[in-house]
Amino acid sequence: MRTTIVPAQVTTVEDRIFANLSLPQVILLFIVIFVSGGVFLFAEPAMEGAFYKYSIIAIIGAICGILAIRVKGTIIGLWLVVIMTYSLRPKYYVYDKNVTTLRNTHIVKRVIHSEQKEEVK
Secondary structure: OOOOOOOOOOOOOOOOOEOOEOHHHHHHHHHHHHHHHHHHHHOOOOOOOOHHHHHHHHHHHHHHHHHOOEEOOEEHHHHHHHHHHHHOOOOOOOOOOOOOOOOOOOOOOOOOOOOOOOOOO
């Protein structure tokens, strides 16, 4: 009878697409390509070179390139998202128990019947 050892902890390895680039890094680099193509195509003069186009493309490429750098296993873009969500959280939380936002409200309708007079003979 064959026995196999199953590890107690299964570790997952990120999917690598190009060499050591993960999917979010590749998406950031594709953003540079598509935005650069859009700037080159739609900005005046269309489909011609201009200094401001090249500077916009270089700035966007530098920003996305910096965000795609991996530090301690996570990319800088994810670190930036964590820091921004922490800094944009509310400073004071106001909690009120009397809020009816997500309550199930039941509308009670009162039906008033008119009195029927019976004639006594």
